[in-house]
Amino acid sequence: MASIANSAGLRAAAVALLCCCAVAAQDSMTTREASARRDGDLSAVHEGERAVVRGVVSCRVIRVTSQVEQLGIEQDGYGLVLEAEGNSPLRGLQPGNRVEAAGRIAARSGLIVMQVASVKVLGHGPAPAPVALEVDELQGFRHLGRLVVTEGRLASVRQNIAGSSMLIGLSDTPYKLFVPGPQYADAIASSFSEGDTIRVVGMASQYCAAPPYNRGFQLNVADPSHVMRTGHPLVLPPSLVAGFLVSTLLFAVVWYTRERRLKAQREALRRSHELGEEILGASSAQDILHKLVAVVPAIFGVTRVRLYLLNPGTKTLDKVPQAEDEAPLSILPGSPRGGTDAGAAACFQNRMALAVPDSSRCPFPPPDALAPPMPRAVLFVPMFAQGEAVGVFEIGNQDRVRDFSPDEQAVAQHLSNQIGVALKLLDQRSVREQLFRTEKLAAVGRLISGVVNELQAPLSSICNLADMALQQQPAGSGQLRVIAVEARKANDMVSRLVSFASSEPVEARPVDVNLVLRKMAEFREREWKARGIRVRALVADEPLPVLGSEGQLEQVILHLIVDAEQALQDSPEKLITLRTMRLARRALVEIAYSGRRGEEPSGDAAAALGLGVCRSIIAGHGGELRAIYLPDTDPRFEIELPRAVRERSSAPAPNHETRDPSQSATALVIEPDEAVERHLLALLTSRGYRVVPVPSSDSGLDLAQRLRFDVVFCSVRAPGLNWVELSEGLQSRVGGFVLLSDGYDPELAADFEGDGRYVLAKPIDENILERALQKVEAILKARAAAR
Numbered sequence: 001m002a003s004i005a006n007s008a009g010l011r012a013a014a015v016a017l018l019c020c021c022a023v024a025a026q027d028s029m030t031t032r033e034a035s036a037r038r039d040g041d042l043s044a045v046h047e048g049e050r051a052v053v054r055g056v057v058s059c060r061v062i063r064v065t066s067q068v069e070q071l072g073i074e075q076d077g078y079g080l081v082l083e084a085e086g087n088s089p090l091r092g093l094q095p096g097n098r099v100e101a102a103g104r105i106a107a108r109s110g111l112i113v114m115q116v117a118s119v120k121v122l123g124h125g126p127a128p129a130p131v132a133l134e135v136d137e138l139q140g141f142r143h144l145g146r147l148v149v150t151e152g153r154l155a156s157v158r159q160n161i162a163g164s165s166m167l168i169g170l171s172d173t174p175y176k177l178f179v180p181g182p183q184y185a186d187a188i189a190s191s192f193s194e195g196d197t198i199r200v201v202g203m204a205s206q207y208c209a210a211p212p213y214n215r216g217f218q219l220n221v222a223d224p225s226h227v228m229r230t231g232h233p234l235v236l237p238p239s240l241v242a243g244f245l246v247s248t249l250l251f252a253v254v255w256y257t258r259e260r261r262l263k264a265q266r267e268a269l270r271r272s273h274e275l276g277e278e279i280l281g282a283s284s285a286q287d288i289l290h291k292l293v294a295v296v297p298a299i300f301g302v303t304r305v306r307l308y309l310l311n312p313g314t315k316t317l318d319k320v321p322q323a324e325d326e327a328p329l330s331i332l333p334g335s336p337r338g339g340t341d342a343g344a345a346a347c348f349q350n351r352m353a354l355a356v357p358d359s360s361r362c363p364f365p366p367p368d369a370l371a372p373p374m375p376r377a378v379l380f381v382p383m384f385a386q387g388e389a390v391g392v393f394e395i396g397n398q399d400r401v402r403d404f405s406p407d408e409q410a411v412a413q414h415l416s417n418q419i420g421v422a423l424k425l426l427d428q429r430s431v432r433e434q435l436f437r438t439e440k441l442a443a444v445g446r447l448i449s450g451v452v453n454e455l456q457a458p459l460s461s462i463c464n465l466a467d468m469a470l471q472q473q474p475a476g477s478g479q480l481r482v483i484a485v486e487a488r489k490a491n492d493m494v495s496r497l498v499s500f501a502s503s504e505p506v507e508a509r510p511v512d513v514n515l516v517l518r519k520m521a522e523f524r525e526r527e528w529k530a531r532g533i534r535v536r537a538l539v540a541d542e543p544l545p546v547l548g549s550e551g552q553l554e555q556v557i558l559h560l561i562v563d564a565e566q567a568l569q570d571s572p573e574k575l576i577t578l579r580t581m582r583l584a585r586r587a588l589v590e591i592a593y594s595g596r597r598g599e600e601p602s603g604d605a606a607a608a609l610g611l612g613v614c615r616s617i618i619a620g621h622g623g624e625l626r627a628i629y630l631p632d633t634d635p636r637f638e639i640e641l642p643r644a645v646r647e648r649s650s651a652p653a654p655n656h657e658t659r660d661p662s663q664s665a666t667a668l669v670i671e672p673d674e675a676v677e678r679h680l681l682a683l684l685t686s687r688g689y690r691v692v693p694v695p696s697s698d699s700g701l702d703l704a705q706r707l708r709f710d711v712v713f714c715s716v717r718a719p720g721l722n723w724v725e726l727s728e729g730l731q732s733r734v735g736g737f738v739l740l741s742d743g744y745d746p747e748l749a750a751d752f753e754g755d756g757r758y759v760l761a762k763p764i765d766e767n768i769l770e771r772a773l774q775k776v777e778a779i780l781k782a783r784a785a786a787r
Contacts, residue, residue, distance in 0.1 A: 079145025
């Protein structure tokens with residue numbers, strides 16, 4: 001018997017030793033590591049491996065089927081489901097037990113479990129509290145195996161042979177509550193109904209039959225006592241009902257207000273589109289303004305509408321008159337008057353919309369006494385056509401302060417761009433009409449040219465025969481002499497017509513302007529007598545040469561004379577004055593006529609286009625053509641051309657002092673025209689100046705604040721800061737400020753010159769530049785002596 005007992009003891013010891021070795025061979029894992037999943041189908045990473053896991057029991061044993069029991073443990077916020085079959089080692093475990101479970105990692109319908117072989121209780125502590133989670137937070141792997149509590153509205157209740165299923169949540173993927181055991185079916189069906197709000201405590205689990213295992217999340221509940229109803233759908237508190245009614249009322253008020261505002265915006269947008277279509281079919285700028293005055297006040301709620309158009313010839317903003325008897329108004333963007341003139345000029349120069357909610361607080365100077373008062377609120381919008389600014393569109397309220405919203409500014413900008421396009425279409429329409437007329441005139445001209453060419457040879461023969469007859473009979477009759485004189489006049493007229501029709505050579509030649517003017521006067525003499533026009537010719541006998549094309553200059557002068565004749569058609573006093581003058585190295589031709597002073601004649605688009613062509617011809621000769629309509633003088637045309645000065649070998653060269661480089665002055669040049677800039681740089685560097693060219697007035701002001709300059713040359717067309725503000729900002733820093741104008745402007749020179757400020761006309765005359773530099777150097781020497 002003793003031997004049998006000893007052998008049994010040896011066998012037990014061997015079995016225990018084998019168990020210890022098996023346990024030692026297993027891997028120790030955390031609950032997080034044991035629950036790891038693969039990236040592809042989300043299956044268990046350690047499936048089939050043996051492991052030892054420690055944790056705290058979080059819930060009671062749940063019998064999911066008649067043979068299978070499950071229990072949840074937690075460790076560091078991660079859970080794991082322990083599973084056993086038959087004589088389960090999980091029985092007897094209570095929430096709060098610290099256990100060490102050994103077994104194999106497996107998967108049951110997507111849920112990672114440990115099939116327990118043995119469980120060892122290491123101690124006991126407080127039971128883990130259930131984790132409160134929302135339904136959406138339970139639709140994942142993070143909380144599987146943990147004891148959780150959630151709440152939601154019951155969507156449906158179902159029963160099967162395995163137990164009762166309850167769906168909570170109103171989303172597309174409701175969350176499933178599973179109470180195993182058919183014995184609880186009647187209790188659950190009688191206690192809960194759809195729409196109830198329930199609170200449930202259970203173990204987070206999963207039931208997914210096929211990969212990928214990313215769905216089928218559910219909550220396993222031990223018994224119906226862990227499911228509690230917290231609210232009924234039919235019972236609503238009075239505060240909730242009152243809040244719902246108040247919210248509904250507020251929503252209705254907001255919706256009604258919004259619909260009214262949107263309806264007004266849609267109506268304003270519809271009217272603006274209709275107005276834009278009407279504008280495109282307008283016949284003139286004044287017609288466009290009349291259409292705007294009729295519709296724009298209703299769109300924007302304003303009382304005032306104005307249009308300012310850019311005049312390419314005078315470089316001014318001209319206000320479009322609303323009535324025929326309204327006085328013309330022109331704004332010089334570089335030096336505007338106060339009030340709305342300053343606002344329109346600032347808007348045009350900056351190419352940006354300018355909103356003034358309250359004109360009493362705006363920085364613009366007040367208007368003068370003769371100008372109308374500025375509206376209380378005003379909006380200036382630039383008009384663009386093909387990327388080019390063509391004017392300014394102004395709307396405003398005369399007596400009321402108001403803000404122009406970004407939407408209103410956007411609509412106004414859209415409308416102003418349509419106005420610019422309409423003006424461009426008007427110009428193109430005028431060009432097409434003029435081209436059509438030109439084609440007709442060209443056809444007539446070709447016919448006349450053929451006739452003239454046929455007449456030229458017989459007239460030349462008559463002149464030659466008459467001269468030969470006079471040579472053979474010097475004392476012949478006077479009739480033969482009259483024939484010779486009249487034939488020579490006819491031959492000269494035909495030659496002039498041929499010169500008009502023929503193409504001019506490209507190279508410039510010296511042309512006597514006085515002779516050209518006298519020829520044109522003789523050519524129009526009979527027409528003047530027929531119309532009763534008196535002519536006062538103040539043309540010197542000595543030549544006044546300029547470089548250019550004689551035929552082109554004759555065409556320009558003839559066109560201006562014809563314009564003057566047409567302007568005198570309804571005038572009681574018909575007088576044309578022809579005058580030529582010398583201005584330094586420039587020649588000035590003036591064609592003045594008696595008419596309404598200060599009023600520009602209302603010509604058609606063809607006449608305006610012809611004047612533009614004349615301006616282009618004169619500009620090609622390096623000169624300028626000006627049409628001047630001042631209140632105190634007769635209307636006149638002025639042609640300013642550079643004189644053709646003959647070089648003489650005996651003439652002394654310009655006397656420029658050679659300056660010491662150490663004492664050379666520094667000049668700042670702001671000129672956008674590259675040709676004028678190069679010419680000015682050559683003139684200044686030849687006099688020993690250091691020259692710094694900059695592209696804009698803003699760059700020049702910034703540079704002048706950091707460096708010292710002796711003289712500044714600034715163009716009236718310099719981009720950026722206004723030249724008036726630039727001169728005021730730099731007057732105390734430099735010895736002189738020289739303004740470069742596009743042509744000789746006596747009013748600008750009279751207003752600006754003085755106290756170290758000068759005006760030079762382009763192209764720059766070397767002698768006038770030298771005199772200005774001498775005055776600047778005198779100022780610099782006086783300042784240096786004063787120090």
